[in-house]
Amino acid sequence: MSKTKGGQGRTQRLDKVLSHIGFGSRSELRKLAKQGLITVNGTVVKDSGAHVDPYADKIEVAGEAVHYREHIYLMMNKPPGVLSATEDKRDRTVLDLLEERYAVFEPFPVGRLDKDTVGLLLLTNDGKLAHELLSPRKHVPKTYEAVVEGDVGPEDVAAFAEGVELDDGYVTLPAQLVILGRERGKQVISRISLTITEGKFHQVKRMFQAVGKKVIFLKRVSMGNLALDESLPEGACRELTKAELALLGAEI
Incomplete structure (x- = not known):
């Protein structure tokens, strides 16, 4: 077992490493160790409190290789x-909605989507990355893509580009509104794309309310340079690829 300390070579208790990535509780791991089912670099380790380097040591539990990672990054x-x-x-x-293999990392959502809003949501246990993505200064x-009751026109595009005043008096930062299409019937329904650079409470809905229109469907399709994987069914999630993590600036 490695004795290296500092950086990624920092040693940790074996049971802490294994419980962090879902191999069982500390009491369960203590039993597995006593049964001789945990090996480190090919040697049986019967003390689950032994220190290991999770990045350098080869750890196996009941023959299954352990691939340690501290953080998890999910797209939902x-x-x-x-x-x-x-x-x-x-x-x-x-x-x-998370599978147990993801839930054990105790991730949290990066920002919020309203209860009835769908689309891209990031979940991670990397507090540093979450702060970077949510910081108002960034x-x-x-x-977002939305379906809106009302005839969204050039005047709305211009108003959003200037910033609109919400119901509490706050004036939003400039936003890019693109009209994707309209359906004319008893009432005009507009399909739009809107890019904002802040995250006030119910902001998209309140922006359209400020210009006399109502959002009836809202979907987030991107955050920063990361776009929603449209092949991902609603309610499903997957881990981000290395390329996607690079888009977010995550250090892995």
Whole structure:
């Protein structure tokens, strides 16, 4: 077992390493160790409190190789009807949708989507990255597609480019509004794309409310340079690829 300390070579307790990535509770791991089912660099280790280097040592549990990582980065296609929260006493949250292999890392949503809003949601246990993406000073762009009751026109595009005053008096930063199409019937329905660089409460809905229109469907399609994987079913999630992590500036 490695004795290296500092950086990624820092040693940790074996049971802490294994419990962090879902191989069982510390008491369960203690039993596995006593049964001789845990090896480190080919040697049986019966003390689950032994120190190992999870990045350098070859660890196996019951013959299964352990691939350690401290952080997890997930892309979810959030469905309607669930909260972007870690827990709630009444409603399901996005964490309730996670498989156990992801849930053990205790990720949290990066920012929030309204209960009825769908689309791209990042979940991670990397607090540094979350802070970078959510910091108001970073002005990370977020793009939404929406269906809006009302005839969205050039005057709205110009108003959003200037910034609109919300119901509480706050004037938004300039936003890029693109009209994708309209359906004319008893009432005009507009399809739009909107890119904003801040994240006020219900901001997209309130921006359209400020110009006399109502959002009836809202989907986030990108955050920064990361775009939603449209092949991901609603409610499903997957780990980000190395290329996608690079787009976010994550250090891996």
